[in-house]
Amino acid sequence: MGMRSAERSSSSQIITRLFAVIVIYKMQPLDSSTLQTLLASVENTSPDNFDLKILVWDNTPGGQDIGKLPGGILYESAPHNPGLAQAYNQALEQAEAEGYEWLLTLDQDSCLPVDFLAKIADFASELSPDKTIGAIVPQVIADGRIVSPFRFVFGVPRWFGSGFVGTSKRAAYAANSGSTLRVCALREMGGYDPMFPLDLSDTNLFHRLHDSGKSVFIAGDVLVHHDFALLNKPARMSIERYKESLLDDCAFWDLYMGPVARFERIIRFAGRACKDLYFSKESGFWKPTLSELKRRLFTPRQRRIAEWRKWATLRRNNSVRGPGGQSIVLRQGQQNYPQS
Structure with missing residues (x-):
C-alpha cells in the first residue's frame, strides 16, 4: 500500500485502459452479482485516468432473450457453450485490436468491492512500465476462507497470507474471476489453452505465465468474494x-x-x-x-495423458465452432440485444 500512495501523484496522469469480460451461463446479465458490483465500482472510479470497456459473453445453451443492457456494454452469445477459454481468448483479441493494455477476466458469481476498479487502476498504472508483471490478482474469498491466490510447495497448495501485497518470488496461481492480465503477456504465450476450456483453465494459464518469465502481483488488499462450484x-x-x-x-x-x-x-x-x-x-x-x-x-501416467489428449482434442475441436459449423465472431461496437 505504501508503493501506491507514494507514487499516486506520478501515476495519476497515466490512463489505465482495461477491457473487462464477464462470462455468464443460464443467467440474465443484470442478475449477475459480478456485473452488478462491477457497475457499482465504475461509479466509484474517476473517469479522468480510466478507460473501461465491458463485454458480457453468454454461454447459455441455445441462447436467451436478455432484453436491454446499460449503454456501452457489449454482448456476445455463444449458444453452444464453448467454456471459458474461448470466451477469454475472443475478449483478448478485441482488447488487443483496440489497444487495451489489460484484460480483466470475470465470471458471473463474484462480488467485487466498490473500490475494486479504483485500486486495480492504481496498481495497473504503477506496474505498467514493468513488463515482467504479467498479472494483477486480488485475494479471493469463498465460504469465509482464502482460495486464491496460492503457490505450490512440493505440490501442496499454500495460500498467500491475508492482506499480502507484492510480487510473488515463486510461481503464483489465481482464480480467473478478478484477475487483471497484461494483454501483451497473454498474446506472447498464446492466450488461454483451449485444451483446458473450463476447469483448470486458470491454473494452466498461470503455470504457463510463469514459464514465460512473467510474475504475478498480488493485490491482497483487494478482496473479492466468489462462489466456487466445487x-x-x-x-x-x-x-x-x-x-x-x-x-x-x-x-x-x-x-x-x-x-x-x-x-x-x-x-x-x-x-x-x-x-x-x-x-x-x-x-x-x-x-x-x-x-x-x-x-x-x-x-500408468503416460497412458492417462494419451487418453486425455485424445478426448480433450475432440472436445476442443467440437467447441471452437458455433451452430452450423460457423466459428463464433465477436461483434464490434455497442450491442444491447442478442442476435435473433
Whole structure:
C-alpha cells in the first residue's frame, strides 16, 4: 500500500485502459452479482485516468432473450457453450485490436468491492512500465476462507497470507474471476489453452505465465468474494461436468507436476471420496470420485495423458465452432440485444 500512495501523484496522469469480460451461463446479465458490483465500482472510479470497456459473453445453451443492457456494454452469445477459454481468448483479441493494455477476466458469481476498479487502476498504472508483471490478482474469498491466490510447495497448495501485497518470488496461481492480465503477456504465450476450456483453465494459464518469465502481483488488499462450484457441487455441477473436471485435474498434474504432487493429489481425492459418501447431498458424486481415484492408482501416467489428449482434442475441436459449423465472431461496437 505504501508503493501506491507514494507514487499516486506520478501515476495519476497515466490512463489505465482495461477491457473487462464477464462470462455468464443460464443467467440474465443484470442478475449477475459480478456485473452488478462491477457497475457499482465504475461509479466509484474517476473517469479522468480510466478507460473501461465491458463485454458480457453468454454461454447459455441455445441462447436467451436478455432484453436491454446499460449503454456501452457489449454482448456476445455463444449458444453452444464453448467454456471459458474461448470466451477469454475472443475478449483478448478485441482488447488487443483496440489497444487495451489489460484484460480483466470475470465470471458471473463474484462480488467485487466498490473500490475494486479504483485500486486495480492504481496498481495497473504503477506496474505498467514493468513488463515482467504479467498479472494483477486480488485475494479471493469463498465460504469465509482464502482460495486464491496460492503457490505450490512440493505440490501442496499454500495460500498467500491475508492482506499480502507484492510480487510473488515463486510461481503464483489465481482464480480467473478478478484477475487483471497484461494483454501483451497473454498474446506472447498464446492466450488461454483451449485444451483446458473450463476447469483448470486458470491454473494452466498461470503455470504457463510463469514459464514465460512473467510474475504475478498480488493485490491482497483487494478482496473479492466468489462462489466456487466445487465447494457446492450438488447445486453448481452436473455429474457429467464433474467427470470432465476430474479428467482435466488429473491431466494438469500429470503434465506439469512431479510425483510428490501427484501423490498428494491422490490423498486429497481419497478424502474427497469419503466426504462425498458421508454427506448425502454429495453422495451422487462418490462413484465418479472413486472411479477417478482408481484410475490414478492403477492406470500408468503416460497412458492417462494419451487418453486425455485424445478426448480433450475432440472436445476442443467440437467447441471452437458455433451452430452450423460457423466459428463464433465477436461483434464490434455497442450491442444491447442478442442476435435473433
